[in-house]
Amino acid sequence: MDKPFVYVTRRLPEEQLSSLKELADIEMWEKEDEPCPRDVLLEKAKTADGLLTMLSDRIDAELLQRAPRLQAVANLAVGFDNIDVEAAKKQGVICCNTPDVLTESTADLTFALLLAAARRIIEASDWIKQGNWTGWGPLLLAGADVHHKTIGIVGMGSIGRAVARRAKGFGMNILYHNRSRNPEAEIELGAAYTSFDELLGQADFVVCLTPLTEETKHLFNRSAFQKMKQSAVFINVSRGQVVDEQDLYHALVENEIAGAGLDVFAEEPISKEHPLAKLPQVTALPHIGSASRETREAMMRLCAENIALVLSGKPAKTEI
Structure with a gap:
């Protein structure tokens, strides 16, 4: 047979x-x-x-x-x-x-991307490799603190909870928005449920972990970015199409938000000519969320x- x-x-x-x-x-x-x-x-x-x-x-x-x-x-x-x-x-x-099986590895990458975007890690590494480091300056490549800031997680599934556990270790205030409330995250992690708009307005780091559906496509658009703090950093490790990339580019170049860490894009792979890849305040990764x-x-x-x-x-x- x-x-x-x-x-x-x-x-x-x-x-x-x-x-x-x-x-x-x-x-x-x-x-x-x-x-x-x-x-x-x-x-x-x-x-x-x-x-x-x-x-x-x-x-x-x-x-x-x-x-x-x-x-x-x-x-x-x-x-x-x-x-x-x-x-x-x-x-x-x-x-x-x-x-x-990929929950913890993806959460590791998500938090690493948040740290890299906040502290300008890739930019600082390239600074040396490009031969630009000629001396120390008090504000040379100064980024933003992560500890004790507010993280807003959009999509509090298993990966969202794993990211929240890492955030708790940094003493962060944890907000989340989800289709339904997650009592487990609230009890275990002290996470506070908010509306989407409230999360955008309060979070220093907005982390997108929501699945792509008809409802979430372009959830992060011009309106959403305008509601975020000017000092906020946007992190996306879900799906590229959850974001309107043109609106994100506009928000970054107009200084409506401070930076972004992106592991996913609307059309993959992207080239070095992609508008977002050209921005120094964007940390871009080639969809490696679970890649251990x-x-x-x-x-x-x-x-x-x-x-x-x-x-x-x-x-x-x-x-x-």
Whole structure:
């Protein structure tokens, strides 16, 4: 009897796919750092029983209609806005993501980005590398304190709570806004629930961790930035399209806010010519929120295990 066929849309270490190896025939896109072309993905989907996908892969009605054998899609991410989950359900396809395993690593990166943006870490490092350090000055590359400031977290899920725990260690006042109140965060961390507008007006650091939905697309727009403190720093480690990038650029160049730390962008990858990448008050990272070796390998193993479970007729661990 032929084994099921699973297509993986990036080159991954084979040892992380061990739970699938004996069960299925596995084929991978040849590149690790370049997306699988759409035409290749559509062709492979025709005979695939399982797909291990990235955020850059669009799993939509067009693909699903061409994939009569498809049983499982495992997304190497906590997000799944690249997948038409409703269309998949109608076709009986189980969709999975990788929550929880990346929570702490993403929170580490989020707080590191906040610190880097506040204290101008990247700018200061480049100052030396570009040969500009010729002497000490009392306000040379002076940034902003983080300790005992107010952090406003938009999206108090598991990552938001993990960021709040780090903020508590810095003695920060913690505000949050969410679709619903989070009593756990309020009791454990002393976080205070506020309206979105109140958070914008009070926070020294506004941290966006909300998922991308129809309601949150361009949530951070001209109006939102104008409500923030002129000294505030905006941090985004969620999805690029939650932000109107033109409005953010305007807010920065007009000094309506002091700076930004961005791990995500509306269209990725960006080049050095991207308007936001050219601003010295922007710390820009290439979507590395969960990119520790330990976490990424755990995510790969979870994806492989989810597909193996579905192909074996068992429930997936983390079905969306």
